[in-house]
Amino acid sequence: MENSRDARFAAIAATLGYSFEGEIQKGGNYTSTVQHGDQVYVSGQIPRVGSTVVVTGRVGAEVSLVQAQLAAKVCVMRALALLRQSLGSLERVKHILRISVYIQCAQDFTQQSEVADGASEVLYAVLGPAGVHTRTSVGVFQLPKNASVEIDLIAAAEPPAPSVQ
Amino acid sequence: MENSRDARFAAIAATLGYSFEGEIQKGGNYTSTVQHGDQVYVSGQIPRVGSTVVVTGRVGAEVSLVQAQLAAKVCVMRALALLRQSLGSLERVKHILRISVYIQCAQDFTQQSEVADGASEVLYAVLGPAGVHTRTSVGVFQLPKNASVEIDLIAAAEPPAPSVQ
Amino acid sequence: MENSRDARFAAIAATLGYSFEGEIQKGGNYTSTVQHGDQVYVSGQIPRVGSTVVVTGRVGAEVSLVQAQLAAKVCVMRALALLRQSLGSLERVKHILRISVYIQCAQDFTQQSEVADGASEVLYAVLGPAGVHTRTSVGVFQLPKNASVEIDLIAAAEPPAPSVQ
Numbered sequence: 001m002e003n004s005r006d007a008r009f010a011a012i013a014a015t016l017g018y019s020f021e022g023e024i025q026k027g028g029n030y031t032s033t034v035q036h037g038d039q040v041y042v043s044g045q046i047p048r049v050g051s052t053v054v055v056t057g058r059v060g061a062e063v064s065l066v067q068a069q070l071a072a073k074v075c076v077m078r079a080l081a082l083l084r085q086s087l088g089s090l091e092r093v094k095h096i097l098r099i100s101v102y103i104q105c106a107q108d109f110t111q112q113s114e115v116a117d118g119a120s121e122v123l124y125a126v127l128g129p130a131g132v133h134t135r136t137s138v139g140v141f142q143l144p145k146n147a148s149v150e151i152d153l154i155a156a157a158e159p160p161a162p163s164v165q
Numbered sequence: 166m167e168n169s170r171d172a173r174f175a176a177i178a179a180t181l182g183y184s185f186e187g188e189i190q191k192g193g194n195y196t197s198t199v200q201h202g203d204q205v206y207v208s209g210q211i212p213r214v215g216s217t218v219v220v221t222g223r224v225g226a227e228v229s230l231v232q233a234q235l236a237a238k239v240c241v242m243r244a245l246a247l248l249r250q251s252l253g254s255l256e257r258v259k260h261i262l263r264i265s266v267y268i269q270c271a272q273d274f275t276q277q278s279e280v281a282d283g284a285s286e287v288l289y290a291v292l293g294p295a296g297v298h299t300r301t302s303v304g305v306f307q308l309p310k311n312a313s314v315e316i317d318l319i320a321a322a323e324p325p326a327p328s329v330q
Numbered sequence: 331m332e333n334s335r336d337a338r339f340a341a342i343a344a345t346l347g348y349s350f351e352g353e354i355q356k357g358g359n360y361t362s363t364v365q366h367g368d369q370v371y372v373s374g375q376i377p378r379v380g381s382t383v384v385v386t387g388r389v390g391a392e393v394s395l396v397q398a399q400l401a402a403k404v405c406v407m408r409a410l411a412l413l414r415q416s417l418g419s420l421e422r423v424k425h426i427l428r429i430s431v432y433i434q435c436a437q438d439f440t441q442q443s444e445v446a447d448g449a450s451e452v453l454y455a456v457l458g459p460a461g462v463h464t465r466t467s468v469g470v471f472q473l474p475k476n477a478s479v480e481i482d483l484i485a486a487a488e489p490p491a492p493s494v495q
Binding site for chain 2 (some may be wrong): 028029030031032033034036037039041042044045100102104138140141142143145146150152154
């Protein structure tokens with residue numbers, strides 16, 4: 001069972017104790033994923049599970065490095081859930097090209113890369129070599145809903161199958 | 166008249182009371198748009214009209230949410246003006262793939278998504294379904310020229326026509 | 331000698347007084363460059379030379395504009411070194427599509443664009459017209475290892491040659 005990406009995704013979700021099932025696509029004027037050719041853009045994800053942001057506050061002040069790494073894992077699990085929902089299966093991901101990791105941090109907190117390691121670890125655990133990505137980690141002043149971390153992503157994927165009419 | 170994207174762009178510009186005509190391409194070592202294949206990258210835009218940045222200061226302190234949403238609208242109108250200038254017409258935009266919305270905010274301001282809604286609304290109003298994009302919204306510490314908001318964009322577009330010699 | 335991009339890169343490195351030789355690829359769950367088709371993503375680079383971050387601290391406070399511009403030059407030289415390492419030669423770069431410039435700054439520092447000019451100048455000096463890029467410059471609260479500047483990049487390049495077996 002651990003041989004498929006979707007199974008590894010489920011195993012990590014179980015370990016974290018969170019469910020990423022259900023409809024998490026945003027409607028309206030923007031959306032969670034846009035596929036163009038073989039590239040998929042995923043909107044910035046905060047560590048929300050259902051209607052709760054599970055890690056909030058300033059990293060290096062009231063939020064520890066370990067809590068921030070958990071936040072990064074939840075953000076990237078959400079991004080993977082959206083990719084799976086968009087593509088049908090994580091097997092159709094060819095490569096993760098780029099993640100941007102934004103961390104709400106204290107003025108003197110300089111371990112942004114260590115926070116991002118939480119996300120990188122999950123991508124590799126689920127996708128293997130296809131999950132080895134480029135990344136950028138920066139410390140920002142605030143994030144939506146007081147989230148501690150926000151992550152967006154660009155993936156290469158199998159292009160959509162032509163529709164049969 | 167409201168049936169074309171360029172006309173809808175003009176109508177929104179009139180409603181905002183700003184003109185986005187004229188040369189706003191930057192020269193020199195960098196530029197406002199680069200097209201590669203069918204992707205167009207647009208440089209980060211601040212809410213500048215002519216030589217004036219029309220919304221400056223920290224959102225959640227001296228700048229209100231409504232003023233910040235206006236700033237986001239002006240930023241994205243500038244991005245659309247640049248796309249139109251680069252492509253000849255907004256009819257040649259196939260899809261908006263990604264916007265990144267940077268907001269100069271107060272320490273406890275957490276409505277970055279609500280600010281970005283101003284930009285998303287304009288993209289949908291002008292482009293319809295082709296304007297439905299992914300986005301990332303973060304709160305930063307400062308922006309060029311004390312701008313309240315900065316937005317960059319990636320679009321899919323018709324590839325350039327081969328030149329006839 | 332100044333006629334090739336690789337030679338111009340070496341000349342600028344000598345002028346800066348830094349060496350960008352040697353293995354600067356990161357191993358592990360993420361990497362410094364990912365090529366997909368004819369696009370190359372480069373991870374966020376701080377102004378590190380060997381194991382030393384050569385410009386640290388807050389721009390507009392203990393770090394001057396000139397020092398920050400030097401930081402931006404070092405960041406982008408690292409990005410070019412990674413592109414060269416990935417592609418074999420900078421001659422294979424077709425175009426720089428986008429740079430994002432993150433500046434750790436003081437609350438009232440608004441010359442982010444002027445800092446980014448350091449990076450833009452190097453890209454043009456090395457690559458000529460192929461180095462004319464779009465860019466986004468923002469002021470952030472902190473950066474990894476207290477770096478003053480971080481820059482990431484997307485380039486268009488010749489696709490990898492098919493391997494002969």
